[in-house]
Amino acid sequence: MKKYIITLLLTCSALFPLIAQSDQSSVLEQIERNNKTIQAQKQNLEAQKLEFKVDLPLYNPNFEYDYMIGSPSGAGSLTDIWINQSFDFPTAYGKRKKLSEGLVGQADLALMASRQEILLQAQKNYIELVFRNKLQKQISSRQAATEKLLIDFEKKLETGDGNILDVNKAKLQLIEINKEYQLNLAGINQLQQNLKSLNGGLDIELVTTDFPEESGLPEFEALFAEFKLTDPLWKYYELENETSKKQVELMKAMALPKISTGYRYQTLLGQTFQGFRVGASIPLWENKYKVRQKEAELSFAVLQWTDYQNTRYFELRxxxxxxxxxxxxxxxxxxxxxxxxxxxxxxxALELGHISTIEYFLESNYFYMAYTNYLQTENDYHQVKAELLRFRL
Incomplete structure (x- = not known):
């Protein structure tokens, strides 16, 4: 019994939190590299960037060729050649380029935000898995201790020094512990499958079951100032305000006349005519509601940006x-x-007969319940900390 007590004490000591470096960073690096959603979004980002550049080049030049035979015969023929190029009002090109750059920047930030969301999900699964593994050690320790007690009680019963009530209590206790063991094991397997799914279907080998080395957080205002500088969604909404303003400016520029220039060549009855032509398209009706539409979108973007600032501040608080x-x-x-x-x-106390078996199990269950609550508190602590620091991922 003395040897068993020493072993149990060493096991319990090993269960208490250790300050050690985990392989969390390695896990997140693997998932960032192998996650199919991130890979797909990176490919989509390239398509989006090309889409935002679609309207940057000039309009296609226009070429027309007419050849008409006169009637009656002898009336001759008519040849008409047109080459024409249309242009938006010159200020539109600069505004369109700036708008394209803003939209490309937004797409980059959207990808960063999506990546952070996936990595946060992976990090929270990892933290939960560490908690479950530590809990499994505790349950395994209880399981081994109860099995040892059951063997001792059964031996005493055989020699006439024990009673069937102690044996039955130990059996019931072991059933409860085995149930906890299986339920927790199912939770571990589910978390491992979640990480495997996030890792593109590839297995992840965990080197340790300890949490990352703990470090305190700065004061809230300092943390929030860092958040504002690095959070991709904060920058996204901020940039969306700018791009919305640029869209309004572009629509106003597009409401100005379009210019067209060209060359025309014509032959008629042996005579040749050629020269340049200049024209203008006056957008009286085409853009009637487009400027107002973009102004409404700008108002929405401003309100959305303000709402995000308020929401994130109080959520983080x-x-x-x-x-x-x-x-x-x-x-x-x-x-x-x-x-x-x-x-x-x-x-x-149980060995010396100072307490009954039922008292032993009641008191030990109280201790294990307190330790389980400690592990759950540790898990909650790291989960909340991960949420607060998601902008660093």
Whole structure:
């Protein structure tokens, strides 16, 4: 029994959080490289960039050739050749180019935001998997300890030193522990499948089951200032405001006359006529509602940008407050759990007959429940921290 108690104490000590570097970065790098959604979006980004450049070149030149035979015979023939090139008002080209650059920038930022969302999902799965693995160690320890007790009780029953009630209590306790073991194992398998799916169907080998090395967060205002500088969606909405303004400017430029220039050559009855032509298309009706449409879209973009700023600020504020509370609770758990050896005391008390079997199981379950709550708090802490720092991914 003494040897068993020492083994159990060492096992429990190993369960407490260690400050160690995990392979989380390696997992995220693999997923970024192999994720099919990210790969598809990168290909789509190239198509979008080309789409935004479609309207940059000049209009196609126009060429017309007419050959007409006169009637009656002897009236001769008519040859008419037209070469024509149309242009938008000159200011439209500069505005169109700037708009294209803004839209390309938005597409890049949208890809970055989507990538961060996928990596955050992977990170949260990883954190949950670490929690489940640590919990599985605790359940395995309980399982081994209960199996050992059951064997001891059965031996005592055979020699007449024990009773059937202790054996039955140990069996019932073992059934409950085995159920927890199987349920937690199913959760581990599901999380591993999730990571495999995010990794493009490729297996991910985990080197460690510890969380990344812990580091504190700066004050909220400093963190929010960093968020504003790096968050792709913040930049996206900010840039969308600019592109919406450029679209209004472009539509106003497109409402100005279009210019066309060309060359015309004509032969008629042995006479030749040639020269240049200049024309203008006055857009009286074509763009009647387009400027107003773009102005309405600009108003929407401004409101959307303002809404995102307010929403993200208060969401992050709430997350940060939860992070602070979880951090304090986590430290309280660590201070208490690192300085107690409840299971060792209970084993000794049971061995000496100071407590009954039912008391032993009640007290040990209370300890394990507290430790499970500690692991859940640790998981929640890292999940919230991942949400707060998603803009760094």
């Amino acid at each position: 709430q997350l940060y407050e939860r992070y602070e509370k979880l951090s304090a609770t986590l430290q309280d758990y660590r201070n208490v759990l690192e300085n107690i050896s409840s299971i060792a005391y209970l084993d000794k």
